[in-house]
Each structure stands twice: as C-alpha cells, then as structure tokens.
Amino acid sequence: MPVPTTTILTPDDHRATIIRGIKRTEKHDYKINTDVDTDIITLPRFILENQKMHLNAKGDFSQVLNALQFAFKFISQTIRKAELINLIGITGDMNSTGDQQKKLDVLGDEIFINAMKSSGIIKCVVSEEQEDLIILEGNDSKYAVCCDPIDGSSNLDAGVSVGTIVSIFKMMPDSTGACTDVLRHGWEMCGACYAMYGASTHLMLTMGDGIDGFTLDNNLGEFILTYPNLKIPDHRAIYSINEGNTYYWTPEIKSFIQSLKEPQEDGSDPYVARYVGSMVADVHRTFLYGGLFSYPGDSKHPDGKLRLLYEAFPMAMLMEQAGGLAVDDKGRRILDLKPNHIHDKTSIWIGSTNEVNKYLNHIKK
Numbered sequence: 001m002p003v004p005t006t007t008i009l010t011p012d013d014h015r016a017t018i019i020r021g022i023k024r025t026e027k028h029d030y031k032i033n034t035d036v037d038t039d040i041i042t043l044p045r046f047i048l049e050n051q052k053m054h055l056n057a058k059g060d061f062s063q064v065l066n067a068l069q070f071a072f073k074f075i076s077q078t079i080r081k082a083e084l085i086n087l088i089g090i091t092g093d094m095n096s097t098g099d100q101q102k103k104l105d106v107l108g109d110e111i112f113i114n115a116m117k118s119s120g121i122i123k124c125v126v127s128e129e130q131e132d133l134i135i136l137e138g139n140d141s142k143y144a145v146c147c148d149p150i151d152g153s154s155n156l157d158a159g160v161s162v163g164t165i166v167s168i169f170k171m172m173p174d175s176t177g178a179c180t181d182v183l184r185h186g187w188e189m190c191g192a193c194y195a196m197y198g199a200s201t202h203l204m205l206t207m208g209d210g211i212d213g214f215t216l217d218n219n220l221g222e223f224i225l226t227y228p229n230l231k232i233p234d235h236r237a238i239y240s241i242n243e244g245n246t247y248y249w250t251p252e253i254k255s256f257i258q259s260l261k262e263p264q265e266d267g268s269d270p271y272v273a274r275y276v277g278s279m280v281a282d283v284h285r286t287f288l289y290g291g292l293f294s295y296p297g298d299s300k301h302p303d304g305k306l307r308l309l310y311e312a313f314p315m316a317m318l319m320e321q322a323g324g325l326a327v328d329d330k331g332r333r334i335l336d337l338k339p340n341h342i343h344d345k346t347s348i349w350i351g352s353t354n355e356v357n358k359y360l361n362h363i364k365k
Helices: 043-052 060-080 103-119 153-158 243-248 251-260 279-289 308-321 353-362
Strands: 006-008 014-019 022-027 090-094 100-102 122-127 143-151 162-170 191-197 201-206 211-217 222-227 238-240 292-295 325-327 348-351
Touching: 043 060, 043 211, 043 222, 060 103, 060 143, 060 162, 060 191, 060 201, 060 211, 103 122, 103 143, 103 153, 122 308, 143 153, 143 308, 153 162, 162 279, 162 308, 191 279, 191 308, 201 279, 201 308, 238 279, 243 251, 251 353, 279 292, 279 308, 279 348, 292 353, 308 325, 308 348, 325 353, 348 353
Parallel strands: 122 143, 238 292
Antiparallel strands: 014 022, 090 100, 143 162, 162 191, 191 201, 201 211, 211 222, 292 348, 325 348
C-alpha cells in the first residue's frame, strides 16, 4: 500500500517530501493540481489593493469596511443558529417604522451598532430599529452609516433569505454628529453595500467605481471575491412585485403590470413572475439575472413602504454602479431624492435598463 505524502513545492525540480514525519529529498515529476485556485482575493486584500490606488488614502474607509464585514459575519452566524438558541419569534414590540420586531431584529441591531462603535471613526448611525440618530461618543467624526440590520425579518421563521442593507456618508465638514449628516441626496453617498444571508452569505459592495460581489467562506471565515465588476443584464423578462397589493394600486401601475403578463409587442412571451418577499433576496436575484423589482406606493401607503436612507438609497447606488436604473413611482431618479426625516419612505422601480425604461415609457417619463 503506498505511503501517503504531503508535497511542498520548491523553486527547483526537487521536492521536499515528508513521509511519516521523516524529511527527505527526492526528485519527482509531480503534477500540480490546477483545479483549485489558491490565489484568492479576500475582502481585506481587496480593500488594501483599492486603498493603494488612492495615493492620499489614510485607511479610514478601510476601517469602515472592516467594521461592516465583522457585523455581517456576526449576524450571519447568529441567524444560522437562531432556531437552536430560541431566537425566532417576535418580541411584542414595534420598531421606529411601525413594524413588529423579531428577536433577531433586536440582536442584529445591537451587533451592528457595537461593530460601528468599534471602528473608531463612525460617528453617526441610523438604524431601522432605532427611532433617533445615534451619536457614537468617543469616535472621530468621519463617517455616518445608515442600515436596516435585518431586512425581511418577517421571513426568518420560515428560513427565507434575509439581509443587511447599508449606506455610507462622509460626515459634513466640522460636524460633531447631527441628522444633517445623513439627510442628503442619495448621490452624496460614498459607498453602499448589502449582505444576504441565504444558502451562502453574499456581500455586494460599491465604493462608487463599480460593484463587486463576495461570498463568505465559512471554513476560512473570509469573504471571497466571486463577482468582480458585476454588470446587470440590460434586459430580462422577469418582474418581481407583491401582487397581493393589486387592489390598492393606482390604475397606471395596474395597467403596467398587466402589460407584462401579456405577449410583448416584439412577439416575445409574457414576463415571468418571481417574488420572494424579502427585498434583499429579490434584488440580489435581479442583479444576477436581470429583470425588474418594484415596491410601488398604493392607497394605503401613498409614499411607498421602503425606507429611503437605508433601503432605497443603497440599492439604487449599487444598481446604477452595475449598469441598471432606479426610480420612484413618478419616474424620479432615486439618488436625486432627499429625505426630510431619517425614516422617510419611498416607492421604487429598480433593475435592468430596458425594464425600468419600459415603466418610464408607460407613465410617459
């Protein structure tokens, strides 16, 4: 029976082998296994390499991203073991936007805020679970972060993919922390990202120069670059919307969705409906496959239901960086909007350029 060996490559054609703890040198013609890529790009490596491209960079933004990735890993692992440690179900409380809080909403919020505090340079935090802006005392006034710690938490008990959505702003000059640091146009963000916790944990990130996707390797404990410079397809006949709200939609929106269900003018088949009910999951699919995701306003919620600062803004920035579009019911670019309150809401139509433009043409915009 052959003796198992571990091969260590050296610069020449000699190979040092270790056999049962005894080292000896022999000459062999070993074949290197090229099926496994060992030169992988982790998120820390990606951050450092991008930092080198900016000559005057001090590493501040890298600290923000490091704090974020720690929060994503922590939340990801907590969600995976939630049912085993009795973290499913609701707390009986309501959050700042009137939604019932899950136990994981509360824990995810605490994990996120503490991770931002540990960065040392994030001064302001806006969370869906907190009514007011949070000022992190002792931190330098360099960045403000807005987040939905666990988006789609109503699906948690059923094991459906949920996520964390984040927008990042640089603090206003000479500010020591105020709502004015985040009540700004969407195009003033310096970065945006989301983590999706599903079969795998995915991270989609933009720093304003394209979008890159990472997948968490649980064995290594690192996010690995798997979708470099991701681009959304210009067209895909898929729409994603909660049709349970059809009764409350405006006639304009009803007629548009109905038009997608019919054979198209170019002779192609009707659109296919795909709806998970978790914004992160639905938009993530849209990034990879193309199509249209929408959460329009209706007679019950005329301004829409998605929070502008930490849901619509970051998704819109990511989508535009991937080559797509994001507008509201009136056809206004999402990133041109400006909230008056940290929990302001909006409608959204987001996805491939062809599909969003089809909606804009329908409403004559």
